[in-house]
Amino acid sequence: MAVEVVVEVGKRRTFASALDWPGWSRSGRDEEGALGALEDYRGRYAAVLRVAGVTAVPRGGLTVVEHLVGDATTDFGAPSRPAAAEARAAARAALTRQCGCLAACWAALGTAAAAAPAKLRKGPRGGGRDRDAIVAHVLAAEVAYGRKLGLGRDLDAEQRRQAMLDLLGRPRGRAVLERGWPARYALRRIAWHALDHAFEIEDKAG
Numbered sequence: 001m002a003v004e005v006v007v008e009v010g011k012r013r014t015f016a017s018a019l020d021w022p023g024w025s026r027s028g029r030d031e032e033g034a035l036g037a038l039e040d041y042r043g044r045y046a047a048v049l050r051v052a053g054v055t056a057v058p059r060g061g062l063t064v065v066e067h068l069v070g071d072a073t074t075d076f077g078a079p080s081r082p083a084a085a086e087a088r089a090a091a092r093a094a095l096t097r098q099c100g101c102l103a104a105c106w107a108a109l110g111t112a113a114a115a116a117p118a119k120l121r122k123g124p125r126g127g128g129r130d131r132d133a134i135v136a137h138v139l140a141a142e143v144a145y146g147r148k149l150g151l152g153r154d155l156d157a158e159q160r161r162q163a164m165l166d167l168l169g170r171p172r173g174r175a176v177l178e179r180g181w182p183a184r185y186a187l188r189r190i191a192w193h194a195l196d197h198a199f200e201i202e203d204k205a206g
Contacts, residue, residue, distance in 0.1 A: 004018070005035070005038065006066045006083040011075055012029070015034055015074060016037070020098065021045070021058050022102050022105070022187040023191035024045045025079050042058065048104050048107075052103065052104030054100045078192075082184075095184075098187050099168055099169045102191040112198040113134075113201055120201065120204035138193060142193075149167055151164070
């Protein structure tokens with residue numbers, strides 16, 4: 001089966017995201033570059049799922065089913081726009097698998113952090129966070145993501161993640177809150193953020 005992809009085009013950066021595979025999302029300067037990066041990371045993403053015990057992995061060619069107009073967040077470096085397809089409810093079995101993908105991305109971040117030194121290799125100009133700062137950044141972002149889903153700030157990180165899985169595994173199309181995120185977009189965005197930083201830690205750890 002073809003892998004359905006949404007392409008989000010900003011002024012300086014473009015994201016290609018697999019709609020049914022949370023966490024598998026990569027960027028490039030344009031659509032061709034983003035799709036190429038997505039394909040290049042197929043094996044690395046599949047390995048993350050297998051390590052976490054997710055038996056299904058993406059197969060088939062990439063098929064673009066929707067284009068989105070990006071915004072400043074897209075250009076800054078995050079997939080920012082929900083797709084129209086994500087406003088439609090998914091079957092519970094599909095959501096269960098997608099929640100498994102999200103949990104796999106969280107596990108990959110934990111594994112990468114545990115294996116990495118505290119000090120990571122910096123960029124060519126000396127920029128970039130070290131290991132603990134990256135993990136803290138992800139956890140802080142998930143507090144904000146939780147608010148998009150109606151979760152309060154009184155949860156610890158483990159409780160928040162479990163609450164997210166419980167909430168996002170329920171079949172629904174519309175946003176959880178009036179101005180919040182559609183559940184399927186939330187799965188895609190939260191998983192992408194955790195896995196992107198897991199890969200960053202792995203790459204900078206050498």
